[in-house]
Amino acid sequence: MKYSFRRPISLVICLVLACGLAKRCEAGDSQWVEIKSPHFSVVTDIGDKRGREVAMRFEQMRAVFAVLMPKANVNITIPLQIVAFRNTKEFRAFAPLWHGKPTELAGLFQGGEDRSFIMLDMSVEDPYQVVFHEYAHQLMNGNLSRSMDPWFEEGFAEFFSSIEVDSKQARVGKIPDQTYLVLQQNGMMKVADLLQVRHNTSTYNDSGDHRTVFYRQSWMVVHYLYDTQQILKLNAYFDARSKQASVDDALQQAFGMNAAQFDNVLKKYVSGGSYKYFAIPNPPNIVSGSFTVAPLSAADVATITADIHPHSIDYQEKAIAEFQEILKTDPASAAANRGLGYAFLRQKRYNDAKEYFRKASQLDSKDPLVHYYSALMISQDGTFSGESDLSEVIRELETAIALDPSYADAYMLLGFTRMRQGTPEKGVEAMEKAASLRPRDDRYRYNLAQIYMSSGSYDRAKGVLHGLESSSDPVMAARAQQLLQQLQIMSSAQTRAPHMPGTPKDSSDSGPPSLSHSVTIVLPPGHKGPIVEKNLEGTITSVRCGPPPTAHLSMVAESKTWDLLAEDVDDIILTGAKEISCAWTNQKVAAHFVVIGDAEGVLMTLSVK
DSSP: OOOOOOOOOTTEEEEEOOGGGBOOOOOOOOOOEEEEOSSOEEEESSOHHHHHHHHHHHHHHHHHHHHHSTTOOOOOSSOEEEEEESSHHHHHTTSOEETTEEOOEEEEEEOOSSOEEEEEETTBSOOOHHHHHHHHHHHHHHHOSSOOOHHHHHHHHHHHHTOEEOSSEEEEOOOOHHHHHHHHHHOOOOHHHHTTOOTTSHHHHSOSHHHHHHHHHHHHHHHHHHHTTOGGGHHHHHHHHHTTOOHHHHHHHHHSOOHHHHHHHHHHHHHHOOOOOEEEEOOTTOOGGGSEEEEOOHHHHHHHHHTTGGGSGGGHHHHHHHHHHHHHHOTTOHHHHHHHHHHHHHTTOHHHHHHHHHHHHHTTOOOHHHHHHHHHHHHHSTTOOHHHHHHHHHHHHHHHHHHOTTOHHHHHHHHHHHHHHTOHHHHHHHHHHHHHHSTTOHHHHHHHHHHHHHTTOHHHHHHHHHHHTTOSSHHHHHHHHHHHHHHHHHHHHOOOOOOOOSSOOOTTOOSOOOGGGSOOOOOOTTOOSOOOEEEEEEEEEEEEEOSTTOEEEEEEETTEEEEEEESOTTTSEEESSSSOOTTOSSEEEEEEEEEOSSSEEEEEEEEEO
16 A cells, blocks of 8 residues: 655645545536534535535544643634535645646645645545644644644644544544554664654654654654553653753653663554554534535635635745736625735735735725734835824734734734834733734744833743743744843843844745744833834945844945844845845945934835835
């Protein structure tokens, strides 16, 4: 039997299946409907009955997570749209391309900063396993308060992906024969090595047998802990590791055995070939007959499916063309205006994006994303200044939050905007709410530390930053350490500290700028009132690049030489040039920046003449 393993590559995650599994449906028109269950929306053309079954499967999946993680709230922090296609031909129009041709897939999870999509080919035998694996990651992100090591993250997701469901119950935890075969043929990693794999190590990222073993053995470790009712002891293990204990010492404290002893126990468990699995009844009070079903027009379907394309690197231009075609016949479509704005945002065409987000907002859109991105575009626009712009940004963000009280990015941008407005108490409150909604996202905690520093709450900032020192992201850990050093200077000498960006730049991220990419400022101690921003035309006389990703630009304007700091050259909104060049010597520009000293500023946008 041919099998493959799921890997978290970029934004698109897929399961490649043997061609023989596909059962293609007959072509022909079919009515599209939207089925809403208590927690999911399914858009499909497979009919009411099977559409209800899809929604029920996801309700069962959610219930399984609640059993496996009994203290979780089972919420997700990014809106999810499920699209179930009745045949492979329809589904392949959204599949990632390989050498210009759609990849053979059964299920596709496609993530994004604004929303995520799960797409299913309902003509195949089992389209669910891969999306259950990736949705487990989404659920962990929205519910766990700490970052877990890769072995647990992937082991739990593999465990979760094994869900089987029928009309009465869900079963989770069955181990396929292939898992035993992989470990028998390739051998097992030492537990001490397995538990120290990080997201930036070759074992996690390089293709090949070693990574395959890592995934399958991680599954076995999680399975063993559930089977022996020791899963709750993991808290003690991770607590010890966060305090810099060795793997040996942490295992001893949590499980009463060292790594070598754990090796022997795990080998015995695997060689025994027996395991337990959970049988979980269908969620109480949830029956598919209670789900609502509403027909969709051709325009509705076109807009929903077009919205998938800007989230894929392979279909950027196609997305723009699709939305423009929709708007020719229905210019008052708030959803199409929002979708086109997002497609332009993905391409960093900020002026175009701003125009369509504003149109969507003016159409009284009930989509919180419309109002969030409208606010984001105003705040990142080089013309952002004055109380009227601040008020518009705050109004859009408060509308987004009213429509979606769990919208973490909206709270985060509101926090920064309140700081600009000169109301740090409200800024802290909004940022604390954002961080509580995304407890495992280091970017939110890092931005919270910045807000604490800006408001003079040095002790609270220090506590957050010390927690980030052990981040699994080495860039984030290094930035937290750097900001702690600056905090020490601010605390003792009461001097200015240069701004640290809201998140490390991921070179693989081709997506739009999120709030975490926006320029924010650490205010000097005792600062009162709004931040001063300037728009000046001048001449760049020199650029001092480094250390990456920073650059200092010397700009002569109004008979003064300004030192403008670009904290991350990739995050600066730049027009008229592809990148900031270290070789510029007599370059005419228009700069928008925040004043932090007599002739110093933090660069926000730059237009090259």
